Amino acid sequence: MARDSHAALVALNRFGFGARGGASGDLINAASDPRGFVKAELSRPSGVLLEAPGLQSTPQLGQAVFAYQDQVKQAREAAKAAAPAETSLPQAPADQKPALRRNLSLNAVATEIAGQMAEAKPADNAAKSETMQPNMAVPPAAKPAPQPLNVIQKTFRAEALARLQRATLVECGFTERLVVFWSNHFCISAAKGELARMWAGAFEREAIRPHVLGRFADMLRSVEQHPAMLFFLDNQQSLGPDSRAGQNRKRGLNENLAREIMELHTLGVGGGYTQEDVTSLARIITGWTFAGRQGQLGTPGSFVFNTNAHQPGPQVLLGKTYEATGLGQGEAALADIARHPSTATFIATKFVRHFVADDPPQALVARLRDVFVKTEGDLKAMAVALVDSDEAWKAPLTKMRSPYDFVVASGRLLARVPEDPGAYLNNLNLLGQPLWSPAGPNGFPDTSAAWAAPEGIKLRLDIAAQMGARLGNNIDPLDLLEFAAADAASVETRRTIERAESRQQALALLLMSPEMQRR
Amino acid sequence: MLDCVENRLLTSRRGLLLGGASFAAWAYLPKFAGAADGRDPRLIVVILRGALDGLATVAPIGDPDYAGLHGSIALAASGAHPAIMLDPFFALHPAMPEFARMYRDMHAAVIHAVATPYRDRSHFDGQDVLESGYAGPGRVQSGWLNRALEALPRGERVSSGLAVGPTTPLVLRGNAPTVGWAPVALPQADDDTAMRLVDLYRHRDPALASALSQGLQLEKVASGDDMKPKGGNAVAQMRQVARGAAKLMAADDGPRIAALAFDGWDTHANEGGPVGRLAFLLGGLDGALAEFESGLGGRWRDTVVVVATEFGRTARINGTDGTDHGTGTIALLAGGAVKGGRVISDWPGLKLANLYEARDLKPTTDLRSVIKGVLQGQFGLSDRVLAETVFPDSAAARPMKGLVV
Numbered sequence: 001m002a003r004d005s006h007a008a009l010v011a012l013n014r015f016g017f018g019a020r021g022g023a024s025g026d027l028i029n030a031a032s033d034p035r036g037f038v039k040a041e042l043s044r045p046s047g048v049l050l051e052a053p054g055l056q057s058t059p060q061l062g063q064a065v066f067a068y069q070d071q072v073k074q075a076r077e078a079a080k081a082a083a084p085a086e087t088s089l090p091q092a093p094a095d096q097k098p099a100l101r102r103n104l105s106l107n108a109v110a111t112e113i114a115g116q117m118a119e120a121k122p123a124d125n126a127a128k129s130e131t132m133q134p135n136m137a138v139p140p141a142a143k144p145a146p147q148p149l150n151v152i153q154k155t156f157r158a159e160a161l162a163r164l165q166r167a168t169l170v171e172c173g174f175t176e177r178l179v180v181f182w183s184n185h186f187c188i189s190a191a192k193g194e195l196a197r198m199w200a201g202a203f204e205r206e207a208i209r210p211h212v213l214g215r216f217a218d219m220l221r222s223v224e225q226h227p228a229m230l231f232f233l234d235n236q237q238s239l240g241p242d243s244r245a246g247q248n249r250k251r252g253l254n255e256n257l258a259r260e261i262m263e264l265h266t267l268g269v270g271g272g273y274t275q276e277d278v279t280s281l282a283r284i285i286t287g288w289t290f291a292g293r294q295g296q297l298g299t300p301g302s303f304v305f306n307t308n309a310h311q312p313g314p315q316v317l318l319g320k321t322y323e324a325t326g327l328g329q330g331e332a333a334l335a336d337i338a339r340h341p342s343t344a345t346f347i348a349t350k351f352v353r354h355f356v357a358d359d360p361p362q363a364l365v366a367r368l369r370d371v372f373v374k375t376e377g378d379l380k381a382m383a384v385a386l387v388d389s390d391e392a393w394k395a396p397l398t399k400m401r402s403p404y405d406f407v408v409a410s411g412r413l414l415a416r417v418p419e420d421p422g423a424y425l426n427n428l429n430l431l432g433q434p435l436w437s438p439a440g441p442n443g444f445p446d447t448s449a450a451w452a453a454p455e456g457i458k459l460r461l462d463i464a465a466q467m468g469a470r471l472g473n474n475i476d477p478l479d480l481l482e483f484a485a486a487d488a489a490s491v492e493t494r495r496t497i498e499r500a501e502s503r504q505q506a507l508a509l510l511l512m513s514p515e516m517q518r519r
Numbered sequence: 520m521l522d523c524v525e526n527r528l529l530t531s532r533r534g535l536l537l538g539g540a541s542f543a544a545w546a547y548l549p550k551f552a553g554a555a556d557g558r559d560p561r562l563i564v565v566i567l568r569g570a571l572d573g574l575a576t577v578a579p580i581g582d583p584d585y586a587g588l589h590g591s592i593a594l595a596a597s598g599a600h601p602a603i604m605l606d607p608f609f610a611l612h613p614a615m616p617e618f619a620r621m622y623r624d625m626h627a628a629v630i631h632a633v634a635t636p637y638r639d640r641s642h643f644d645g646q647d648v649l650e651s652g653y654a655g656p657g658r659v660q661s662g663w664l665n666r667a668l669e670a671l672p673r674g675e676r677v678s679s680g681l682a683v684g685p686t687t688p689l690v691l692r693g694n695a696p697t698v699g700w701a702p703v704a705l706p707q708a709d710d711d712t713a714m715r716l717v718d719l720y721r722h723r724d725p726a727l728a729s730a731l732s733q734g735l736q737l738e739k740v741a742s743g744d745d746m747k748p749k750g751g752n753a754v755a756q757m758r759q760v761a762r763g764a765a766k767l768m769a770a771d772d773g774p775r776i777a778a779l780a781f782d783g784w785d786t787h788a789n790e791g792g793p794v795g796r797l798a799f800l801l802g803g804l805d806g807a808l809a810e811f812e813s814g815l816g817g818r819w820r821d822t823v824v825v826v827a828t829e830f831g832r833t834a835r836i837n838g839t840d841g842t843d844h845g846t847g848t849i850a851l852l853a854g855g856a857v858k859g860g861r862v863i864s865d866w867p868g869l870k871l872a873n874l875y876e877a878r879d880l881k882p883t884t885d886l887r888s889v890i891k892g893v894l895q896g897q898f899g900l901s902d903r904v905l906a907e908t909v910f911p912d913s914a915a916a917r918p919m920k921g922l923v924v
Contacts, residue, residue, distance in 0.1 A: 233787075234787050234788045234839060234841075237788050237789075237838075237839040238838060238839060239838050239839075241838060246838065251838040251839060251840070252837060252838025252839075253837055253838045253839075254787055254788055254837050254838055254839040254841065254843070255787075255837070255843050255844075256787040256788075256843070259640070259843075259844070263641055269639075269641050269643070269644055269656075275640065275876070278640075439568075439782050440568075440569075440642065440643075440782070440785075442642075442643055448726075452726060452727060452730050453730060453734075454730045454731070454732075454733035454734035455734050456730075456734075457727060457730045457731045457734050458731060458734030458735060459734075461708045461712070461713060461716060461731065461734075462707050462708050464708070465707070465708030465709070465712055468712075490722075490723050492719055492722040492723050493719060493723065496715060496716075496718070496719045499715075500715070501711065505711070505712050505715070508708065508712055508716075509712065509715060509716055509719065512716050513719065513723075514719075514720070514723045514724040514727065517724075517727065518724070
């Protein structure tokens with residue numbers, strides 16, 4: 001029996017988001033057939049999609065941002081007409097805001113998500129509206145009185161809520177964990193600017209989710225053609241130096257996206273590409289952009305291939321020549337990169353590291369790599385191979401839950417379906433994992449060392465204590481321990497909870513127990 | 520091989536740091552503190568993550584090729600926002616008046632055309648080399664600053680530790696005990712709950728027991744009133760983190776050595792010239808240096824701040840008025856203990872033939888020589904320790920002499 005409970009713990013914690021409280025019976029169900037419990041979700045591919053009332057498509061959301069920016073601009077111009085303009089200097093005093101916060105202060109951005117800075121928001125990124133260049137300085141604006149959330153903040157919260165509710169309600173959570181894994185692998189950051197914040201949820205729904213149980217090559221193409229990614233890594237600004245637009249506007253390449261495609265999305269550092277390959281891929285994907293507010297190239301906010309911006313001529317990438325076929329040139333290059341042996345190794349390693357151990361068992365990595373190669377990147381086959389492996393069930397539960405895993409697992413155990421994402425978002429900000437806003441294009445870290453730092457653990461305890469204080473009154477901590485771990489719980493954990501001085505304290509200790517922190 | 524690479528990538532670039540920076544400090548009072556000469560040296564290492572454009576920060580205005588290469592974002596000695604001339608050849612970005620003042624007072628210096636030994640262009644590998652102190656990227660769990668600490672004579676433990684940052688930068692990770700701090704406001708768990716949890720962890724999860732104990736100990740100290748973030752913009756937060764760090768380091772029993780990191784320097788597009796995106800960031804850095812100076816008070820006299828980044832950016836702007844990943848860049852030194860008022864550079868020139876791979880400022884100074892010079896000047900570490908332990912396999916990069924007063 002103890003053995004079964006342990007396997008149930010692996011099924012729920014290693015692969016999923018932990019057992020749900022209430023009358024779910026998750027632990028018992030998982031114990032009766034641990035592998036089947038995990039794999040059940042994989043046989044319902046449509047279950048990975050996320051469609052909730054009110055969630056809109058990327059072009060619709062883009063158009064809403066354009067409209068919002070127009071409003072802000074008009075309001076500012078009206079205000080400017082009423083008062084003499086000021087100039088903005090780099091030595092601006094502390095109350096003036098830089099337009100761009102990417103990577104700099106996610107705390108500020110995160111605070112803003114939580115709506116605490118709603119009053120300062122309209123001035124932040126508004127000046128970039130015409131050109132959609134996120135990096136320009138904006139003139140300072142007087143701080144208006146606090147006002148309701150704007151459309152971007154509302155959208156972000158709605159997207160966050162839909163994701164959190166899904167994670168809280170699903171049975172095991174394996175497919176949602178896969179979504180989180182791939183979303184972090186192909187991350188964008190909402191902190192890049194208003195469009196990125198607006199699109200963060202849609203990006204995951206449109207580019208990640210449909211392919212989580214599909215093919216890697218399809219996910220790769222969807223991601224690199226998604227307006228959110230093109231915006232995040234500047235490709236909408238990259239022009240072929242010899243293209244018509246490049247010649248006319250005297251602008252040219254930006255190799256940001258091309259480099260990260262190879263370094264972070266596919267081949268990995270040391271995966272066999274050179275600086276020449278980076279530049280070459282950058283040329284190949286010139287013209288991959290999205291239609292702007294005027295809609296000259298297509299529906300505003302939708303992916304378009306802009307021939308006028310595309311570098312003409314054949315290109316050599318990784319030793320192969322790609323003829324000038326327009327959009328097809330880049331798509332062919334991505335398809336080849338997706339099946340490159342380095343990509344298989346890179347993905348299999350990262351996958352096993354995420355689910356099994358910081359130091360991934362090499363035999364398992366090799367097996368998943370082979371599955372990836374043989375199936376041409378069938379991600380469902382790779383997930384099944386992981387669940388079928390012995391290693392995934394034998395390896396001790398040493399991985400630290402990420403902050404996202406932790407807050408979701410806590411909510412599930414307490415059987416609380418979030419109705420407002422605010423508390424979750426705040427806690428994620430505090431714990432260093434603001435939703436959809438990693439500090440760099442390499443995403444959030446995925447090792448225990450990263451999430452078990454002293455301050456991080458102390459903050460988790462503070463959050464657990466708050467939850468205990470708020471919710472401890474209404475629960476029986478020992479019942480919850482049964483839901484969470486049953487007889488897989490250690491004697492010490494059980495005793496610590498039994499001897500707690502209050503229900504509130506017992507709940508805090510349960511949420512912080514190794515059974516809840518490790519997976 | 521690849522798995523190692525990947526792991527480093529994920530562990531070293533530690534994601535989000537509250538308040539835009541993390542801060543950590545040695546928890547022991549060095550033996551030499553209060554020594555005969557009355558010097559009580561302090562060292563602050565500021566890592567700029569994302570690759571600072573050295574040519575935009577300290578511009579070689581006297582180089583005939585500079586203006587053409589840096590194009591629309593080039594600094595100039597005239598105009599609405601003129602760069603600040605440091606000497607007849609180099610000019611400082613106008614967003615850095617505080618650094619300019621320190622420079623004039625001989626308490627700040629620039630080292631130009633500098634680079635770590637890393638010659639590729641991945642941020643994450645570049646940062647690992649910068650912070651680990653090893654000659655190349657590899658799976659390393661300790662940083663050069665931590666190994667330098669290990670080489671110092673250890674005095675008594677500082678009684679009042681520091682509060683905590685959620686993560687410690689790689690440069691300060693390793694065997695020597697460190698503590699960290701980040702500005703954060705949250706109601707705290709009570710001591711009894713915390714002690715019960717520590718007890719549980721001691722029995723079941725020693726790693727978490729150790730982490731939580733440290734977190735708890737440090738929390739008590741930094742509950743100073745003005746250490747909490749007040750929201751506001753990124754530049755203000757850079758200042759705020761520096762202010763908190765300086766306050767902690769100014770205490771008699773405070774840490775002598777600290778490291779922190781600022782993100783956001785990856786200016787691929789619309790970098791801006793005398794005003795704009797980079798200007799805002801440099802303004803924040805300048806403000807942070809001023810906070811160190813004022814917060815350290817009388818201790819500033821014995822302080823060196825080292826500002827370094829993983830690599831530079833392309834000499835020629837790219838097609839989007841920004842710069843892509845490059846090689847040579849700058850390092851900045853500031854502090855009362857700096858023998859300043861100079862731009863130290865074996866200038867390679869910006870002619871195409873002189874650029875590294877026909878694209879980047881060619882590095883002529885090894886960053887390790889600069890850091891070694893500072894460590895030697897401040898703490899008296901020997902050539903051998905520096906070349907074998909602190910920066911392994913770096914004997915060829917000799918410590919730069921005369922950086923410290």
